[in-house]
Ligand SMILES: NC(=O)C1=CN([C@@H]2O[C@H](COP(=O)(O)OP(=O)(O)OC[C@H]3O[C@@H](n4cnc5c(N)ncnc54)[C@H](OP(=O)(O)O)[C@@H]3O)[C@@H](O)[C@H]2O)C=CC1
């Protein structure tokens with residue numbers, strides 16, 4: 648336990664984009680105390696050296712990573728590391744009784760063979776991985792509440808799946824016709840230097856990448872298959888947009904009943920997400936912008952139908968670093984601890 652009965656929390660990867668969002672949100676969370684911040688190349692520095700704007704609030708150093716020592720200090724551990732690291736660390740933390748929330752892809756897959764094919768790493772932690780729950784609260788809230796290990800969803804899958812879920816769950820579309828056309832800001836690529844994310848490369852440009860082979864495809868398909876009750880393949884194309892934060896996923900699919908109009912679907916979506924404080928269904932004729940969600944944990948969804956083609960078009964906007972990453976992980980923690988799902992999470996975006 649932390650001070651005043653608060654839950655002691657550690658963040659491994661605190662110097663990264665996900666890490667700093669976790670720090671920013673958790674330092675004001677009423678039920679937790681941040682007791683450990685960990686990193687690799689930043690270990691030994693003060694957190695304030697990397698993020699001086701938080702110096703007045705966070706005096707902690709970034710420490711090296713020793714799972715044994717982390718487990719001795721923390722009841723809850725967030726792992727915000729590149730793919731392939733959490734699976735070497737989580738088994739020890741879980742074994743010592745910590746609740747673990749992994750922001751990477753390591754614990755997102757129920758079938759580890761799929762992970763191995765798409766991420767190229769052989770897994771030794773099969774017993775632990777089978778206990779993990781996919782951390783999309785709007786779909787798996789009850790399972791998250793019971794779990795000790797959460798594989799938090801990717802940013803594109805979060806936006807895409809929240810758009811698709813009501814259609815698939817209620818059999819309103821032909822699942823195989825689903826196409827996800829998604830756009831992300833550059834912070835989706837993390838803080839590590841990458842040539843394609845340099846201002847001179849990304850600015851004034853707008854391009855697709857990972858066409859027909861992005862690693863979020865099998866993650867989206869896993870959940871779509873679960874919702875549809877049979878295996879579903881989805882066409883997913885991501886794009887890099889010259890902006891820092893935000894994802895807009897535009898989803899297309901053929902309606903089973905082409906007579907459905909957008910008002911029908913808005914009613915269906917509002918009923919589906921009635922107990923979900925972080926999903927907002929836009930009014931008829933309103934389509935979301937990424938800036939509305941920027942800085943908040945909200946997912947905005949807009950819906951349209953095209954009677955000419957018989958398709959539904961669903962637009963879903965999130966902040967990739969909040970609902971797509973750190974905010975969603977905290978939402979999962981709230982559920983695991985039996986706290987209000989909205990605790991410590993920003994309700995409003997940065998922009999008017
Ligand atoms: N950015 C986004 O929008 C989203 C990212 N994710 C996922 O979240 C995870 C973190 O992403 P993001 O914050 O963007 O990544 P960053 O590249 O910004 O940060 C990575 C962090 O991992 C730390 N790290 C790297 N290697 C090691 C190691 N060997 N031991 C300990 N720490 C290490 C780095 O520490 P140091 O700086 O000290 O070297 C840094 O703190 C990734 O798996 C990513 O795929 C998920 C959803 C959205």
Ligand SMILES: CC(=O)N[C@@H](CCC(=O)OP(=O)(O)O)C(=O)O
Nearest residue numbers: 751752801802831832833835836
């Ligand atoms: C713009 C950009 O580079 N985006 C990243 C999204 C990565 C991400 O968020 O990874 P996980 O959600 O799988 O952890 C990419 O396409 O790889």
